[in-house]
Amino acid sequence: xxxxxxxxxxxxxxxxxxxxxxxxxxxxxxxxxxxxxxxxxxxxxxxxxxxxxxxxxxxxxxxxxxxxxxxxxxxxxxxxxxxxxxxxxxxxxxxxxxxxxxxxxxxxxxxxxxxxxxxxxxxxxxxxxxxxxxxxxxxxxxxxxxxxxxxxxxxxxxxxxxxxxxxxxxxxxxxxxxxxxxxxxxxxxxxxxxxxxxxxxxxxxxxxxxxxxxxxxxxxxxxxxxxxxxxxxxxxxxxxxxxxxxxxxxxxxxxxxxxxxxxxxxxxxxxxxxxxxxxxxxxxxxxxxxxxxxxxxxxxxxxxxxxxxxxxxxxxxxxxxxxxxxxxxxxxxxxxxxxxxxxxxxxxxxxxx
Amino acid sequence: xxxxxxxxxxxxxxxxxxxxxxxxxxxxxxxxxxxxxxxxxxxxxxxxxxxxxxxxxxxxxxxxxxxxxxxxxxxxxxxxxxxxxxxxxxxxxxxxxxxxxxxxxxxxxxxxxxxxxxxxxxxxxxxxxxxxxxxxxxxxxxxxxxxxxxxxxxxxxxxxxxxxxxxxxxxxxxxxxxxxx
Numbered sequence: 001x002x003x004x005x006x007x008x009x010x011x012x013x014x015x016x017x018x019x020x021x022x023x024x025x026x027x028x029x030x031x032x033x034x035x036x037x038x039x040x041x042x043x044x045x046x047x048x049x050x051x052x053x054x055x056x057x058x059x060x061x062x063x064x065x066x067x068x069x070x071x072x073x074x075x076x077x078x079x080x081x082x083x084x085x086x087x088x089x090x091x092x093x094x095x096x097x098x099x100x101x102x103x104x105x106x107x108x109x110x111x112x113x114x115x116x117x118x119x120x121x122x123x124x125x126x127x128x129x130x131x132x133x134x135x136x137x138x139x140x141x142x143x144x145x146x147x148x149x150x151x152x153x154x155x156x157x158x159x160x161x162x163x164x165x166x167x168x169x170x171x172x173x174x175x176x177x178x179x180x181x182x183x184x185x186x187x188x189x190x191x192x193x194x195x196x197x198x199x200x201x202x203x204x205x206x207x208x209x210x211x212x213x214x215x216x217x218x219x220x221x222x223x224x225x226x227x228x229x230x231x232x233x234x235x236x237x238x239x240x241x242x243x244x245x246x247x248x249x250x251x252x253x254x255x256x257x258x259x260x261x262x263x264x265x266x267x268x269x270x271x272x273x274x275x276x277x278x279x280x281x282x283x284x285x286x287x288x289x290x291x292x293x294x295x296x297x298x299x300x301x302x303x304x305x306x307x308x309x310x311x312x313x314x315x316x317x318x319x320x321x322x323x324x325x326x327x328x329x330x331x332x333x334x335x336x337x338x339x340x341x342x343x344x345x346x347x348x349x350x351x352x353x
Numbered sequence: 354x355x356x357x358x359x360x361x362x363x364x365x366x367x368x369x370x371x372x373x374x375x376x377x378x379x380x381x382x383x384x385x386x387x388x389x390x391x392x393x394x395x396x397x398x399x400x401x402x403x404x405x406x407x408x409x410x411x412x413x414x415x416x417x418x419x420x421x422x423x424x425x426x427x428x429x430x431x432x433x434x435x436x437x438x439x440x441x442x443x444x445x446x447x448x449x450x451x452x453x454x455x456x457x458x459x460x461x462x463x464x465x466x467x468x469x470x471x472x473x474x475x476x477x478x479x480x481x482x483x484x485x486x487x488x489x490x491x492x493x494x495x496x497x498x499x500x501x502x503x504x505x506x507x508x509x510x511x512x513x514x515x516x517x518x519x520x521x522x523x524x525x526x527x528x529x530x531x532x533x534x
Contacts, residue, residue, distance in 0.1 A: 036361040043357070046389070049460045053396045056467075061406070123469060 086309035087127045087298040088119035095349065096137025096145065096171050109141035113148035120152035125311065127159045127302030128152070129294055130179060136171025136349035139195070139246050146253065149178040159301035163294035164188040164285070169273055171348035173284070174250055177257030180301065182285040183294040184276035191279060192350035193254060193269035195246040197239055199225045246346055258283060273350060356382040363451060370448045371440070371495045383450030384419075390453030391418045397459040397476070400467055422449050428513075429506045433496045440496035448495055452487035456480055 092112060099108010119125050130149075136142065149160055162168070162176035164184035169192035176182050184190060206213065206228065213228035224235045231239075251269055255262045260283060268274075268282055279285040287297065292307075299308035359382040363369055369376055395411050398404040404414070423446060430442035462476035485507060492503040 035364050036357060039357055039360055039364075046393075046457050046460065049464070050392070050396065053400060053460055053463065056464075057396075057399050057406070060402075 084124040084309070085126050085302070085304045086124055086311045087129055087295055087302060087304070088122070088125040089129045089131055089295075089310055089312045090115050090119060091312075092130055092132045092134055092145070092172070092175065094134060096134055096141045096175075098138065098141045098144070109137075109144040112145050116145070116148045116152050119311075120156045120158055122311075125158065126304045126308075127161060127298040129161045129163055129298045130175065131163050131165065131291070131294075132168040132172045132176055133165030134172035134175075135167050135169050135352070136174070136192070137347060139171075139346045139348055142171035142174050142348050143249075145175045146178050149175065153178070153180075159298065161294055161298045161301065163291060164190055164276065167350070169350035169352075170194065174253055174348050177254045179257070181287065181297055183287045183289045183297060184279060184285045185290060186275065186277040186280075186288050188276035188279075189273050189350075189352070190276065190284065191268070191272055191274035192352075193250055193265070194271035195243045195250065195346060195348060196351070197225075197243055197346050198351075199231070200227045201230060202227050203229050242346060246348075250348060254284075273352065356385050360451075360454075367490075367494055370451065370491065371444055380447050383447035386450035386452070386454045387418055387422065388415065390450075390456030391415045393457040393459045394480075397463040397473075400463045401473065418453075422446060422453075425449070425507075425510055428510045429492065432506050432509055433498065436502070438496045438498050438502070445492065445495045448491040449488060452484050452491055455483045455487055458483070 090112065094107070096112075097108055099110055116128065119128055152158070153160060159181070160179040161181045161183065162179040164172070164176070164182070165188065167189045168176060168184065169190055173190055173193060213226075215223045215226065215228075217223055221235065221238060224238065225231075247269075251262060251265050254260065254269065255265045258265070264283075268284065274282070274284065276285060276288055280288055287293065289297075295308060295310065296306040299306050302308070356378065359376055359378045362376055363379070363382070369379065391414055392411070395404065395414050399406060404410060426442045426446035426449060430440065430445060433440055459476060459480050462471070462479070463473075465471055466473040466476050488507055489500060489503045492498065492506055493500065496503075496506075498506070
C-alpha cells in the first residue's frame with residue numbers, strides 16, 4: 001500500500017546554495033579603451049596641476065614670509081598682450097575729513113586711501129590720476145591720503161598724476177605734492193600753503209543768554225581751544241607751536257614732492273592763493289590743461305599711450321548708500337554742529353570756499 | 354578592479370550605479386571621487402589663501418564633505434521614501450561621489466582665475482552647476498523620479514538650511530533690538 005501522506009512530506013535533498021554570480025567583467029570594447037585612455041590622460045594632467053598648484057602656493061607663502069619677492073603672476077599673463085591697460089581715476093572732492101571707517105560708502109580719507117591702494121594693486125592699472133577739487137581739510141586726514149600715495153608709489157612704482165579742478169588749495173595741494181605730475185587749469189585756485197587752527201568763541205553769546213560754563217581740569221591746558229571762553233596768551237603761544245610744526249611738515253612735503261629748495265617753498269608758502277597760470281610760473285604745478293590733457297599725460301607716463309582707457313572704482317551699492325546718507329543728512333541732527341564746526345581742529349584748508 | 358576601470362565602466366554604463374549588478378570597487382571609487390573633488394576644491398581655496406594650509410586642514414574639509422554628503426543622501430532618501438520613490442541611500446551616497454570628480458576642474462580653473470582672466474566666482478558657479486546637474490541625473494538613476502523632483506530633492510536640504518539661518522537671523526535681530534531697548 002502506498003501511503004500518500006501529504007501532511008508530513010519528507011523533505012527532499014536540499015538544493016545546493018545558490019552561488020552568487022561573479023561580478024561582471026565584460027570584455028573591454030574599443031569605446032571603453034578610449035574612455036580609459038582619456039581618463040588616464042586627465043588623471044595625469046590633474047596630478048601635474050596639483051603639483052603646480054602646490055608649488056605656486058608654497059612659493060607664495062615663502063614670499064609672504066620673507067617679503068623679499070612677490071609672486072607675480074603677471075609674468076605669465078604678459079605673454080599675451082593685454083588690451084585692458086588703463087588709467088585709474090580717483091576723485092577727491094570737497095573738504096577732506098577722516099570720515100566714518102565703518103561705512104565703506106563714506107568719502108573720507110580712509111576710504112580714499114583704500115581706493116588708492118586698491119587701484120594701484122590692480123595689474124591693468126598703469127597710472128593713477130587724482131581728480132582734486134578740494135579746499136583742503138584736517139591735517140590728519142590730508143596726511144593719510146598723502147602717505148597712501150607715497151606708499152603706493154614705493155610698492156608699485158606706478159606714476160601718480162594730480163589734476164586740479166576749480167580749487168585745489170592747501171590740503172588739496174598737499175596731497176598733490178606727492179604726485180609725479182600736476183596738471184591744472186589756468187584759472188584753478190591753488191596754493192594756500194599753510195595751516196590754520198580756528199575755534200569759535202561763544203563767550204559773548206552765553207553772557208547774553210545768561211549761560212555759564214565751568215571746567216574742572218587736571219592741567220591748565222586741558223581745555224585749550226574751548227569755545228566757552230577767550231584764549232589765554234599762553235594757550236595762543238602753545239597753539240602757535242602746533243601750527244609751526246604742521247607748517248614745517250607741509251613745507252617739507254612740498255619741497256620733497258616738487259624737488260624745490262625749502263627756502264623757495266617758504267617764500268611761496270605764506271598762505272596766499274595762486275591761479276593755475278601763476279602756479280606754473282613759480283613751479284608749483286607742471287602743466288596747464290584740462291582732464292583730457294591730464295589723462296593723456298597719465299597714459300604717456302604709464303606707457304600706454306594717449307587717450308587711455310579709464311577705470312574708476314564705482315560700486316553701485318556704495319554710491320546708493322552715499323546718496324541716501326547725503327539725503328538723510330539734510331534732516332539729520334549732525335548738520336548743525338558740522339555747520340558751526342564746534343570742534344576745533346588743525347587744518348590745511350583754504351576758507352575762501 | 355582598480356578605480357580607473359570602475360570609472361570607465363560607470364561612464365560607459367551609468368546604470369551600474371543603481372542596478373542589481375555591483376562592480377567590485379564601485380564604492381571605493383565613489384569615496385575616491387569625494388577625495389579628488391575635495392582636493393581640487395581645497396587647492397582652489399589655498400590659491401586664494403581662503404583656508405589654512407596643512408594636511409589636518411584638508412582632512413577636516415574632507416571629513417566635512419563626507420559628513421555633508423551623508424546627510425544630503427539621507428535627507429534626499431527620506432524625502433524620496435515619503436513620496437513613494439524606492440531607492441537606496443547608500444547607492445545615492447556612492448553616486449554623489451562620482452559627481453564630485455567634476456570638482457577637480459576647480460584646479461585648472463583656479464590658475465586661470467588667479468591670472469585674472471575669469472573671476473573666481475565664475476569658476477565656483479561653473480563647477481557647482483556641473484555637480485548639481487550630475488547629481489540630478491544620478492538621483493534619476495537611483496530613484497524612479499522626474500528631473501523636477503530630483504532637482505527639488507537636491508534643493509530641499511539647502512532650502513531647509515537657509516530657512517533655519519533666516520529664522521536665526523530674525524531672532525538675533527529681535528534680541529539685539531530688545532537689548533538696545
